[in-house]
Amino acid sequence: MHHDTRPSAEVPANEHPSQFALLKQRRFAPFFWTQFSGAANDNLFKFAFTVMVTYHLSVAWLPPAQAGLVIGALFILPFLLFSATSGQLSDKWEKTRMIHLVKNIEVAIMALAAWGFIAANVPILLLCTFLMGVHSTLFGPVKFAYLPQVLSDRELTGGNGMVEMGTFVAILLGNVVGGLLVAEPGVGPQHVAIACVLLALLGRAVAQFIPRLPATDPGLRINWNPFTETWRNLKLARGNLVVFRSLLGISWMWFFGAVFLSQFPSFAKEVLHGDEHVASLLLVVFSVGIGIGSLLCEVLSRRHVEIGLVPLGAIGMSVFAIDLYFASRGLPPANALGVGAFLAQPAHWRVIADLLLLSLFAGLYSVPMYALIQLRSQPTHRARIIAANNILNALFMIASSLIAGAMLGAGASIPQIFLAVGIANALVASFIFLLVPEYLLRFVAWLLSHVVYRFKVRGDENIPTHGAAILVCNHVSFVDAVLLMAASPRPIVFLMDHRIFKAPVLGWLFRLAKAIPIAPRAEDPVAYEAAFAKAREVLADDGLLGIFPEGSITKDGYLQEFKGGIMKILEGAPSGVSWPVIPMALTDLWGSYFSRIEKDGAMVRPFRRGMFNRVGLNVGAALPASEVQPEVLRAKVAALS
Numbered sequence: 001m002h003h004d005t006r007p008s009a010e011v012p013a014n015e016h017p018s019q020f021a022l023l024k025q026r027r028f029a030p031f032f033w034t035q036f037s038g039a040a041n042d043n044l045f046k047f048a049f050t051v052m053v054t055y056h057l058s059v060a061w062l063p064p065a066q067a068g069l070v071i072g073a074l075f076i077l078p079f080l081l082f083s084a085t086s087g088q089l090s091d092k093w094e095k096t097r098m099i100h101l102v103k104n105i106e107v108a109i110m111a112l113a114a115w116g117f118i119a120a121n122v123p124i125l126l127l128c129t130f131l132m133g134v135h136s137t138l139f140g141p142v143k144f145a146y147l148p149q150v151l152s153d154r155e156l157t158g159g160n161g162m163v164e165m166g167t168f169v170a171i172l173l174g175n176v177v178g179g180l181l182v183a184e185p186g187v188g189p190q191h192v193a194i195a196c197v198l199l200a201l202l203g204r205a206v207a208q209f210i211p212r213l214p215a216t217d218p219g220l221r222i223n224w225n226p227f228t229e230t231w232r233n234l235k236l237a238r239g240n241l242v243v244f245r246s247l248l249g250i251s252w253m254w255f256f257g258a259v260f261l262s263q264f265p266s267f268a269k270e271v272l273h274g275d276e277h278v279a280s281l282l283l284v285v286f287s288v289g290i291g292i293g294s295l296l297c298e299v300l301s302r303r304h305v306e307i308g309l310v311p312l313g314a315i316g317m318s319v320f321a322i323d324l325y326f327a328s329r330g331l332p333p334a335n336a337l338g339v340g341a342f343l344a345q346p347a348h349w350r351v352i353a354d355l356l357l358l359s360l361f362a363g364l365y366s367v368p369m370y371a372l373i374q375l376r377s378q379p380t381h382r383a384r385i386i387a388a389n390n391i392l393n394a395l396f397m398i399a400s401s402l403i404a405g406a407m408l409g410a411g412a413s414i415p416q417i418f419l420a421v422g423i424a425n426a427l428v429a430s431f432i433f434l435l436v437p438e439y440l441l442r443f444v445a446w447l448l449s450h451v452v453y454r455f456k457v458r459g460d461e462n463i464p465t466h467g468a469a470i471l472v473c474n475h476v477s478f479v480d481a482v483l484l485m486a487a488s489p490r491p492i493v494f495l496m497d498h499r500i501f502k503a504p505v506l507g508w509l510f511r512l513a514k515a516i517p518i519a520p521r522a523e524d525p526v527a528y529e530a531a532f533a534k535a536r537e538v539l540a541d542d543g544l545l546g547i548f549p550e551g552s553i554t555k556d557g558y559l560q561e562f563k564g565g566i567m568k569i570l571e572g573a574p575s576g577v578s579w580p581v582i583p584m585a586l587t588d589l590w591g592s593y594f595s596r597i598e599k600d601g602a603m604v605r606p607f608r609r610g611m612f613n614r615v616g617l618n619v620g621a622a623l624p625a626s627e628v629q630p631e632v633l634r635a636k637v638a639a640l641s
Contacts, residue, residue: 019158019298027150030209032162034099035143036170037203038106041196042132043174045113046071048182048192049125052117071129072262072401078133079394083140084229085222087387090141091380092220095149095213102138103204109135110200114193140390141383148374148382149213153465153489156371157301164294164367172287179280217380230391236381237388243376245436246369247389249310251396252428253366256317258400259421260286260358267414272351273334274342281339282355289356293363300364300450305371305489308446309364310439314429316361321422324354328415437512438491444509445486448479452613453592457487459619462582465489468539469622472566473584474559474637475548477594478506480586481515484546487617493538494546495531495565518565532565536572539579545569549630557590559638562630570625580622583633585641587616 022028050071090098109131116124143163151159181195182188223229238244261283268279293313300309327350334341342348377385407417433440449455463471471492473484481494494510498517501507516538518531538545547569549562566581573579589595592613618640623633 019155019162019295022151022155022159022162026209027211028159028162030206030211031099031146031150032166034103034203034207034210035139035163036166037199037206038103038136038139039167039170040174040177041106041110041199041203042075042136043171044178044181044192044199045110045132045174045196046075046129046178047175048117048178048188049129051179051182052120052189052192053122070126073398074126074129075133075136076394076397078130078137079140079390080230080398081226082134082137083387083390083394084226084233084384085224086138087141087233087384088220088222088229089138090145090383090387091217092215092222093218094215095142095146096207096210098138098142099146099207099210100204102135102142103200103207105138106132106135107197107200107204110196114197117189117193117196120189137390141386144370144374144386144389145216145383146213148379149216150211153305153375154461156374157305157368158298160371160374161294161297161363161367164363164370165291168287168290168294172284175283176280216382233384233388233391237385240376242436242438243373243385245432246373247385247392249432250366250369250373250389251392252425252432253362253369254393255396255400256321256421256425257359257362258397259404259417260355262401262404263414263417267328269336271328271414272331272342272348273337275336275338277339278337278342281342281352285352285355286359289359290363293360293365294367295363296360297364297367300446301368305368305375306442306446307368307372307439308442308444308486309368311429311433311443312446313361313363313365314425314433317358317365318422318426318429320354320358320361321418321425324351324358325415325419325422327351327354328418441485441491441509441513445482448482449486453483454614455483455486456614456616457619458616459621460487460489460617462619462621463488463544464580464582464622466542468542468579469544470539470566470569470579470581471544471546471584472549472581472633472637473546474586474641475550475553476557476586476589477553477592478503479594480548480553480589481510481513481546483586483589483615483617484584485513487619488544490544492544492546493535495535496548497552498527532568532572535569539569540574549633553595554590557595559634559641562634564630566628566630566633570628573625578625580624581628581633582622583620583636583640585618585620585637587618587641588613589615 023032053071109128112131113125113128115121116128147159147163148156177195178192181191184191223232237247264282264286265279268274268282272278274281297306297309300306327347331347332345343352373385373389374382404417407420408414412420433443463469471484471488473480478500481492481496484494485492491513494513494515495518496510496515498519501510501515501517516531516534517527519527521528535545535547547566549566550560551563551565552560554560570579570581592615620636620640623636
């Protein structure tokens with residue numbers, strides 16, 4: 001068993017009204033501003049250097065067209081080489097010590113870079129680009145492994161959303177400030193040098209206030225061979241299939257994003273007929289979209305990790321990437337438009353809207369995936385799993401630039417590349433959701449609880465985020481199980497009447513959810529016993545088991561008698577093990593479309609109660625197994641409904 005180091009007493013479940021409240025707390029704020037200053041400095045340095053080589057310095061061996069690619073490649077190379085080593089160090093050492101080390105290194109690199117800018121020494125600045133890549137490689141695993149150690153499960157989505165939003169705002173500010181400073185006639189490089197050193201010193205000063213945390217795996221022996229350790233990390237990540245497939249999902253997002261980010265300058269110039277300020281505008285819009293999407297994750301999820309948003313994000317990414325192709329065809333030719341002239345043309349607003357929405361949905365897609373990886377990774381190995389993620393991200397980004405380069409070389413236009421990526425995204429996303437049906441199930445549950453119904457959950461802190469438990473609920477409609485899925489922070493396996501599996505859509509959905517069909521003992525004694533054996537297996541694996549003890553959906557809206565199946569499950573527990581039972585009651589579902597209020601059965605009159613019916617779920621405190629009797633449970637559920 002691992003020990004959870006997260007602060008439970010310190011973080012009551014409902015205390016934080018919003019994710020912004022975290023910025024006032026010492027466990028989050030210094031860390032947030034440390035990573036913010038690091039991301040801003042990385043980008044200020046890289047962008048200023050790129051602009052300097054492209055416009056102000058002519059170096060025969062580094063032509064301007066290649067400068068961006070070379071600088072990008074040098075920055076990404078350390079992620080491939082050293083992520084595995086940095087993941088080990090982050091697991092072995094105390095996180096705060098690691099952050100201080102990384103920030104000290106950053107100050108030294110920036111002092112060297114300052115000299116490089118003032119002396120206009122390109123080889124030194126290329127070396128500093130590689131070293132800043134090393135700095136980011138060391139910081140990456142700490143960044144994501146730190147959060148689950150200081151935030152509760154309920155705060156992870158909000159915390160990740162803040163960090164993701166902060167990172168993109170920092171990238172944006174870094175690029176804008178770097179571009180403005182370096183363009184100052186005569187004194188540009190000196191100002192960039194001063195800004196880089198000041199940002200590094202500021203980051204180091206703020207890092208001093210990050211609270212100390214225990215190391216998660218202090219006994220770890222470091223393997224210094226980056227190649228064998230990279231391979232071992234990828235194998236370690238594959239150990240948990242949901243986590244590994246989520247890593248691939250995030251890497252795909254970076255592939256998708258890298259295509260757009262790398263093509264913005266030429267897209268602005270060749271397709272939109274704009275100047276370099278229009279290219280900056282595209283970057284601003286893209287970053288703002290990701291920031292809004294990242295923050296929306298908290299609003300759209302019930303404070304737990306809501307992976308149902310991932311398919312929603314994927315759909316939006318494809319729709320708006322494909323629309324961007326149609327929006328950017330046949331734009332009127334013009335000479336290098338400034339931002340004002342560019343925005344004066346209505347046709348360009350559709351391009352801007354597509355970019356904003358495409359990146360907003362990319363934010364919705366990525367934040368829950370990051371949070372899921374943090375939640376489901378073993379705490380002792382968390383930083384190494386994040387390192388595996390960084391290795392995969394780097395590989396996917398390199399692949400994206402190679403593929404985009406090959407397509408351009410073969411004569412494809414930039415809008416055609418965007419179209420191809422939009423279509424590929426739909427295919428990749430469908431493949432991931434079929435491999436990990438949990439995403440799709442949560443999406444259906446999210447839609448039902450946000451779009452079809454207005455669903456309010458009370459007492460959801462009583463649903464455990466770890467360990468086995470039996471959830472017991474009244475049975476009012478055909479979608480009860482889907483609503484319970486929406487309320488739970490992790491998957492529930494349901495024991496369900498075998499007849500529901502014959503329903504067209506619901507049957508497919510419950511088979512996907514690995515629900516256990518149960519038939520009455522008189523009808524099929526073998527299937528009856530097998531169902532209970534499977535239910536006990538779910539609990540033995542520390543899973544959540546959902547049951548409806550009434551045995552069937554109510555025909556009159558009243559709570560029926562509870563059958564004895566729950567006792568059979570509890571009696572089968574291994575000696576010394578007792579599974580808690582959590583009573584729950586769905587409210588206001590009787591009379592809705594999916595209930596049996598009509599004489600002809602359910603699902604007859606679609607808008608019987610209009611749209612967006614208010615329905616609820618009340619969750620009671622857990623009962624120890626020793627106190628459970630069918631009539632006691634029925635009384636508890638009745639009191640909640």
